[in-house]
Amino acid sequence: MNYIIQLLNDYGYIVLLVALMLELIALPLPGEALMTYCGYIIYQHKMNWPVSILVAATGTIIGITLSYYLGSLLGLSFFEKYGHYVHLNKKRLEKISNWFDKYGNKLLVIAYFIPGVRHITGYFSGITKISYKKFAVHSYVGAILWTGTFISLGKILGSNWEKYHNLIKKYLIIGSLIITFILMFIWIYKAYKVKIYESTFELLDKGLVLFHSLGKIKIIIAGIAVAFLGFSLMVVGIIQDYLAAEFNDFDEIVRFLVSSIFTEKWAKAMQIFGNASNSNTLILVVSIIVIWILVKGCNKIHELKFLGILLFGTEILNYVLKVIFHRLGPTQIGYTFPSSESLTVIVVYGFIAYIIPRYSSKAWINTIIIGASLAICILSGLSMIYFNFEYPSDVVAGYAFGGVWLSLNIILLEVYRILPKLKFNKN
Structure with missing residues (x-):
């Protein structure tokens, strides 16, 4: 060398x-x-x-x-x-x-x-x-x-x-x-979308025959989802101490890179990026989601219920995670792992990136919405690191937990859409 x-x-x-x-x-x-x-x-x-x-x-x-x-x-x-x-x-x-x-x-x-x-x-x-x-x-x-x-x-x-x-x-x-794993997941979903839908439909239909009640199957699905989330929290809690040293290295590198790339000239722009996670902005985004569902949605009540569960669950999840990890942030005032801002942003903007393309047939609109949502999530987290409000590992952990919670709710929403269409033989 x-x-x-x-x-x-x-x-x-x-x-x-x-x-x-x-x-x-x-x-x-x-x-x-x-x-x-x-x-x-x-x-x-x-x-x-x-x-x-x-x-x-x-x-x-x-x-x-x-x-x-x-x-x-x-x-x-x-x-x-x-x-x-x-x-x-x-x-x-x-x-x-x-x-x-x-x-x-x-x-x-x-x-x-x-x-x-x-x-x-x-x-x-x-x-x-x-x-x-x-x-x-x-x-x-x-x-x-x-x-x-x-x-x-x-x-x-x-x-x-x-x-x-x-x-x-x-x-x-x-x-x-x-990134490779995510691309693989997207490719598998696109390639086998119909087969996945048919298999899910068949599995739920068999479950309905077994339990003889739509209400019971809904409770079982919800129970599995809660168990999955609880298990995920437990596993991450167990490995937290092991990852502590890795967090230190990761935080040091990312903070150095952010401070080197984004100088004081970026302060105003970073303040704007940070506003993506404040209460007023999030209320506006949620209002847009509600209006879109009321205008375009096929299962309006169903989708609004899940939106409520998603948002209420986000607040509970933020609280529970802080209790589990109790890691102080850079300012030593309050727990910041995982980042509440990043978790909430990925949930809210992620949901708008899901719900609008679901009912929009215009590819350019869908591309803009998904791209803008992704950019807002990244820039919002970047602003937290830039102002030294949170560690980079806090931000990444917020993305991870928010992504799990969002994807779990979207999957459940799609599964619950299927349930009313099921037919089963009571005998």
Whole structure:
């Protein structure tokens, strides 16, 4: 690594381009550390930021394109025999194949952030004859995101690049896996939506036959939901102490990055972002949801009941979580884990991102609503970190618990929609 860093200091862009090209052909080079150090050189004003990203992305694209054509030219039999030289043995081929089956071509975008995977996705894409157009669209976008992320991080970290590089790399991998899981969930839902609906309908119908009462089945479903939520709280409570050290590292890194990226000039903007979680704004958003349900909803009473349960339950959940975790925030005044603001924001804005697209057939409106809701949630949490009201781990935990509570209510809402349609044989 020291030798490559010295070469980068001496020859700059040429070494950056060649090193990343060779890494994507599967040579064991420390591409991420190299790009982070490149960012440090940019911080010292010895290299140009946009040019460095362009050169790094070009090297990455050349490397993965060469591996794609080599995979296409040499074929599966060659790599089964000699693939171990580029870390692509039969077992790994099968593993990557399963991943592509689950996540589709989107894996090409995320794979760069996963060590041991980015080096072989080009070969695999060529072996499996993925069309060049699909391969290029996903892998080239991923190359720009990957190189831009690590070079920019190095620039932001400056003289602290070596101190934080490995920790940031770890959290980026975790984040990539979470995003991959979410994409997998979305893909499975879209691909098997009808089958999931039919299976749920059939399961509930059998349950209704077994219990001979719509009221009983509703109570059982609600009981299962409460038990699931209680179990989730208990499990997280048990592992809290184990995660305490991880929280400290995560908080230190995120706070450093936020303070480095968002200077004092962002103060007014952050105040506006923070207003997304105040009472007046949330009342306005809830009013919009109620009006939308009354105008567009098919099961108005049903949906309004669940909205009430969702909001009332959010207040109870916030209280219970504070009692369980009792972790003081940065100001040492009051408990902030998980963040009440983040939990409430993800629930309210998440519900509006669910209910409006459900009854809107216009794709552009749905895209705007979902995108705006996601942006508001992120920016609201960011403002809490910026003003040092809450720790980053408080904010992330708020998102996590809010997401669980929101998704649980949406699932129950959809299940309860089905129940009145069920028919069963009392005999």
